[in-house]
Amino acid sequence: MTISDIAKMAGVSSSAVSRYLNNGYVSAKKKEKIKAVIDKTGYVPSRQARMLRTKRTKVVGVIIPKIDSDSISRIVAGISEQLLEDDYQLLLTNTENDYKNELKYLKVFRQDFVDGVILLATAITNEHKKLIKSLKIPVVAIGQKVDFISSIYHDDYGAAYAMTEKVIEKGHRDIAFIGVPEWDVALGINRLNGFKDCLKDNNVPFHPEWNLTGMFDMESGFDNTKKLMEMDKRPEAIFCVTDTIAMGAIHCLNKLQIKIPDDVAVCGIGNGRTATVMEPPLTTVDYFYKSSGIEGAKMLLEKIERPKSPLMSTMLGFELIERESL
Amino acid sequence: MTISDIAKMAGVSSSAVSRYLNNGYVSAKKKEKIKAVIDKTGYVPSRQARMLRTKRTKVVGVIIPKIDSDSISRIVAGISEQLLEDDYQLLLTNTENDYKNELKYLKVFRQDFVDGVILLATAITNEHKKLIKSLKIPVVAIGQKVDFISSIYHDDYGAAYAMTEKVIEKGHRDIAFIGVPEWDVALGINRLNGFKDCLKDNNVPFHPEWNLTGMFDMESGFDNTKKLMEMDKRPEAIFCVTDTIAMGAIHCLNKLQIKIPDDVAVCGIGNGRTATVMEPPLTTVDYFYKSSGIEGAKMLLEKIERPKSPLMSTMLGFELIERESL
DNA sequence: CCACAATATGAAATCGTTTTCATATTCATA
DNA sequence: TATGAATATGAAAACGATTTCATATTGTGG
Numbered sequence: 195m196t197i198s199d200i201a202k203m204a205g206v207s208s209s210a211v212s213r214y215l216n217n218g219y220v221s222a223k224k225k226e227k228i229k230a231v232i233d234k235t236g237y238v239p240s241r242q243a244r245m246l247r248t249k250r251t252k253v254v255g256v257i258i259p260k261i262d263s264d265s266i267s268r269i270v271a272g273i274s275e276q277l278l279e280d281d282y283q284l285l286l287t288n289t290e291n292d293y294k295n296e297l298k299y300l301k302v303f304r305q306d307f308v309d310g311v312i313l314l315a316t317a318i319t320n321e322h323k324k325l326i327k328s329l330k331i332p333v334v335a336i337g338q339k340v341d342f343i344s345s346i347y348h349d350d351y352g353a354a355y356a357m358t359e360k361v362i363e364k365g366h367r368d369i370a371f372i373g374v375p376e377w378d379v380a381l382g383i384n385r386l387n388g389f390k391d392c393l394k395d396n397n398v399p400f401h402p403e404w405n406l407t408g409m410f411d412m413e414s415g416f417d418n419t420k421k422l423m424e425m426d427k428r429p430e431a432i433f434c435v436t437d438t439i440a441m442g443a444i445h446c447l448n449k450l451q452i453k454i455p456d457d458v459a460v461c462g463i464g465n466g467r468t469a470t471v472m473e474p475p476l477t478t479v480d481y482f483y484k485s486s487g488i489e490g491a492k493m494l495l496e497k498i499e500r501p502k503s504p505l506m507s508t509m510l511g512f513e514l515i516e517r518e519s520l
Numbered sequence: 521m522t523i524s525d526i527a528k529m530a531g532v533s534s535s536a537v538s539r540y541l542n543n544g545y546v547s548a549k550k551k552e553k554i555k556a557v558i559d560k561t562g563y564v565p566s567r568q569a570r571m572l573r574t575k576r577t578k579v580v581g582v583i584i585p586k587i588d589s590d591s592i593s594r595i596v597a598g599i600s601e602q603l604l605e606d607d608y609q610l611l612l613t614n615t616e617n618d619y620k621n622e623l624k625y626l627k628v629f630r631q632d633f634v635d636g637v638i639l640l641a642t643a644i645t646n647e648h649k650k651l652i653k654s655l656k657i658p659v660v661a662i663g664q665k666v667d668f669i670s671s672i673y674h675d676d677y678g679a680a681y682a683m684t685e686k687v688i689e690k691g692h693r694d695i696a697f698i699g700v701p702e703w704d705v706a707l708g709i710n711r712l713n714g715f716k717d718c719l720k721d722n723n724v725p726f727h728p729e730w731n732l733t734g735m736f737d738m739e740s741g742f743d744n745t746k747k748l749m750e751m752d753k754r755p756e757a758i759f760c761v762t763d764t765i766a767m768g769a770i771h772c773l774n775k776l777q778i779k780i781p782d783d784v785a786v787c788g789i790g791n792g793r794t795a796t797v798m799e800p801p802l803t804t805v806d807y808f809y810k811s812s813g814i815e816g817a818k819m820l821l822e823k824i825e826r827p828k829s830p831l832m833s834t835m836l837g838f839e840l841i842e843r844e845s846l
Numbered sequence: 847c848c849a850c851a852a853t854a855t856g857a858a859a860t861c862g863t864t865t866t867c868a869t870a871t872t873c874a875t876a
Numbered sequence: 877t878a879t880g881a882a883t884a885t886g887a888a889a890a891c892g893a894t895t896t897c898a899t900a901t902t903g904t905g906g
Binding site for chain 2: 882883884886887888890891893
Binding site: 522523524534535538539541542565566567568569570571572573574 | 861862863864865
């Protein structure tokens with residue numbers, strides 16, 4: 195079934211059918227005829243032919259480092275929801291945390307296969323920058339503030355600051371920090387700075403020997419907590435830069451029979467779905483991940499529809515969620 | 521940059537360039553020339569034009585009920601990994617647990633936009649069947665055994681049976697079951713049957729009043745456990761049909777200060793990532809979700825390459841993981 | 847009722863590939 | 877060295893839509 199088959203059956207030209215499909219000038223009489231034929235045949239225009247001609251695919255590429263992560267899957271859920279609404283489709287590419295794959299997919303997208311790209315990157319290198327600038331399609335970043343493209347990100351500094359304030363408020367002064375490498379600016383630098391600045395503003399000493407760094411997984415939380423607990427002087431509270439790390443930390447403390455929060459308090463950031471069922475439930479901050487996905491998608495779609503629309507960055511707020519681990 | 525630009529620059533016909541790109545007959549001399557021009561210009565053939573001509577997109581559609589779920593995101597991770605390897609791309613559609621969206625996406629895919637579909641459905645209705653049969657592209661199901669298409673699924677019956685055996689082995693005879701509705705055949709029927717049959721084979725009574733049903737979330741685990749604990753006679757063990765439910769159950773018992781596993785034992789199925797950090801760590805069965813994603817993708821790709829290849833169903837095994845909740 | 851804009855129409859060009867077709871050249875084998 | 881198969885080549889058709897172009901018809905305000 196092609197457009198000209200339909201045209202023939204309806205006794206009109208294929209231009210007329212095309213115009214019918216795209217709301218162009220068609221007389222009421224013809225509209226009716228065409229509609230009848232299409233209804234009868236169940237004709238659906240070929241997407242590829244349309245793509246070739248219009249240069250638009252109605253597909254958005256999404257590059258993520260890892261699908262099986264709580265925060266990322268929630269962001270993707272948000273993106274997906276918004277795209278569904280606007281009749282776009284979601285092409286997912288998973289870099290498996292491999293930085294090279296990120297560049298690879300950006301290159302794939304350089305070919306005109308998607309109308310825009312959403313990048314959930316942990317680090318934006320110069321290579322990224324060059325590549326992105328070479329794309330003819332809009333790119334939006336989620337989770338990191340990027341200066342040369344529109345982005346939507348979380349108030350990492352503010353959240354860490356607020357959480358630290360809460361820790362201090364609870365009476366703790368010996369506070370350890372389990373973080374991640376600096377190449378992840380949002381988590382590795384901004385959150386750490388929020389923590390440090392808050393300590394300083396409250397005249398609470400910062401202990402470099404309690405400032406540990408690891409990967410993004412539960413093991414890091416477990417291992418680093420163990421390290422902390424083996425030290426001559428133990429901290430009274432552990433600030434974990436993510437919930438995943440905090441979950442590892444809590445598990446470790448439980449195993450060592452150290453009471454939470456009485457002996458050692460723990461907090462995280464991100465409000466992972468399972469944070470509530472930890473023993474004790476984890477005090478953390480909620481980041482509205484799904485919303486950031488929705489907003490990111492909206493931002494991109496706007497950029498696709500109106501390429502001239504200005505670059506912008508939106509920072510999403512957060513909400514401190516007090517449970518029992520602090 | 522089009523293929524004929526390249527052809528002109530290399531002093532050959534566009535057919536030659538096309539053949540070069542598709543490993544057709546091209547003399548060594550021309551190959552060299554063409555390669556030089558392509559390298560210099562960075563030419564990449566238009567995907568849409570190629571699609572239009574070849575009727576193949578190198579894209580696989582994946583329909584999932586929900587992205588932010590542990591098991592599903594792991595399956596998707598597996599699919600993604602395999603597709604990456606074979607140079608296919610992944611078009612993700614999220615039905616948000618809405619059955620109508622599932623049908624809607626199948627219809628979208630009926631248009632020739634993807635080369636194949638992987639369906640992670642919880643229930644296959646007659647409507648599904650009809651729609652799937654009307655597709656001209658192969659469909660593979662993951663997670664449920666489906667008789668009219670290739671599928672890859674887990675040994676739900678066997679896993680539940682084995683786990684129940686383990687529960688009995690631990691000396692429990694009063695065993696409750698928190699399940700899900702029957703429209704999910706794998707979880708709602710097969711696992712329940714494995715449980716029941718094992719009880720029968722071991723002469724352990726089945727208590728209908730302890731057989732509760734809820735949704736797939738932690739709340740169901742929490743609420744139903746609470747219900748069980750408020751009964752006149754409490755069970756000694758709770759068999760949760762998923763880890764998510766088990767996590768809710770453990771949380772509830774902890775809150776009620778009921779000792780696990782001494783007062784009440786708990787087990788789940790699925791080996792969710794966070795099962796290990798529960799207090800106590802959850803005894804469960806591992807399902808190799810990622811592998812099922814990989815195998816499912818392989819199955820589909822095979823079907824795409826060789827449409828005549830036979831229908832087949834693969835059942836993946838499981839591994840019982842003993843931790844401390846049982 | 848004239849002029850000019852808005853609406854309506856189909857033929858043909860176009861998007862950028864792959865594939866078919868017709869033909870030419872090379873290669874191996876009898 | 878004759879012959880058929882394998883290799884090589886470019887012109888042109890094909891894929892299935894949208895868009896341009898040229899032209900016809902209708903509507904509207906003065």
